[in-house]
Amino acid sequence: MNVQRRLISGTAVAAATVLGLGTLSACSDSSAADNKSGGKLDVVASFYPLQYLAEEIGGTHVHVTTLTQPGQEPHDLEISAKQTAQLQVADAILYLKNLQPAVDDAVAQSEAKTKIDAASLTTLEKHGNEVGGHADEHDDHEGEESGGKDPHIWLDPVKYAEVATGVGKALEKADPDHAADYKKNTASLVKKLDGLNTQYEDGLKNTKSKVFITTHAAFGYLAERYGLTEEAINGLDPESEPSANRVQDLEKMAKADGVTTVFYETLVSDKTAKTIAKDAGLRTDVLDPIEGITSKSRGNDYVQVMESNLKALQKALGAK
Template identity: 35%
Template sequence: MNWFLNKPWKLTMLLLSLVVVLAGCGKSGGGEIVSGKLNVVTSFYPIYEFATTIGGEDVNVINLLPAGVEPHDWTPRSKDIMNTSKAQLFLYNGAGLEGWVPNFLKGIGSDASVKAVEVSQGVELIYTDEDDGHNHGGGEESEAHEEEHDDHHIDPHTWVSPKSAKVIAENIKNSYVEADPNHGDNYEARYEELSKKLDELDNKFESELSKTQKNEIVVSHQAFGYLCRDYGLTQYAIMGLSPEAEPRAQDIVVLSKIVKEKGIKYIFFEELVSDKLAKTLAGEAGVETLVLNPVEGLTSAQEKAGDNYFTLMEKNLQNLILALQ
């Protein structure tokens, strides 16, 4: 050990190597580039699931976001930039979700051949005057939208509605066909299967929610705008577009009054962020809590249980039916 202490650079190299080993052992997103396949990097879970389903054995999909991590304020590592620079496609939601994308793309460098695809393109975006307190600039397209709508902010949670998810899936499929036309028929066939499942889920949401007596929900995080728009619901949110946007004390008082006046029986919370505020409001209003999942990512338990977009959205529907009776 004295030998190492007398040679500081040796000790530094040893510590660095240990850090690398320990980092490699951690539970995280990521993966390695595979030669001979279409390599695709996705920014977070829903895009990863759709990209994997449509790509099948013809693609290698690397997801950047680790399991159990909320995507709003995550930032990539140098390894993520390196992997993406070697891939053929980089798929991200856009609409202001991933504030790190502009700098990420600059870091990749102009000599890389990867194509960046904003998969929410074509979704009719929702604008809100709710400021989430974060700079979510999602690239030139999103900045142009922001300027066009003055002080309004884009709701980035496009995938939470099966109707918008279908647009996202089609954009993914189209990017595959363009990048790898030799397997175009395979991508088309898998997309059709996914599209049918999304249509079935959409029809089920429409049918079941049309039977409920109420149409107003209280949620912890303003993530359900597209779901509410597409199925005739109204959301009242404790926090803004970002789950880190803290409410004021008077906001809780106002929401408690709304809950009591409208006879709302449940306050919805989500697994990837703290349920403290939802429980506080529920206690104040004398009601219970339930999960409504924005499907921004899987917890480790959900990953082990084999959950996916469809199982989580089915659970969402059942909880909505219960809450809206």
């Protein structure tokens, strides 16, 4: 395998010492990394959507680990000393800049030769609480609480496929001995995502309503892709609390636009969603931002959960 493994840096040694592992020699660290990954390309992904790409594209040639554990809210991730050491000896790091600040800091300090920022592999946009066609009619809210650019690109199968293509090319460069397999696996994944995009296009083409309410603004790219409007209770921060005015606006909008459902997600409290739904006489359902797969997920992987999301949207929007 044409993969260069680096000597352990002072940062990794310090992290190992914090863990009570003592001072590691450069040789022993390199051997440990090789043993742990079984001689495969050692890839560290920041959270599930990127882990999925690495596993699908890398196949049998990569050993993939993730910094965000199943059920853990990725936005609030803090990097442990053990994970800092892990990032130092990785062959490749796959992350999405500006989604997880602690990860961004740790990656910047890492000496990994291959650092793949998913945000650089497609185009990002700014999204506020309202995203899509409906938002264009209400410009006074556009950009409110938008903060920076929306990182939730994986919820748009087209953008996700663009990221997959970039990840594939990066792995080819990092491990040229298996470039042909990475290229083949990338093509297979892109084809699968193209099929998912077609399912969404066909499934959401004819609906009674085009507006859906979510707990936080994770589905802006999806809404724009398929001619829908996402109205988020909160902004891009899933833990923020909505203002009283925002809640009143949502209740009025729900009546005006024939909204039937308030969506909540698996990794964040459903309290606010259920309160608004009860006050407005609406149903609640799950629309999963797929930031992690757990026993509560409606599917075992990205594609399965996206298909479940499509069914939930079709029901809520009155697909014909």
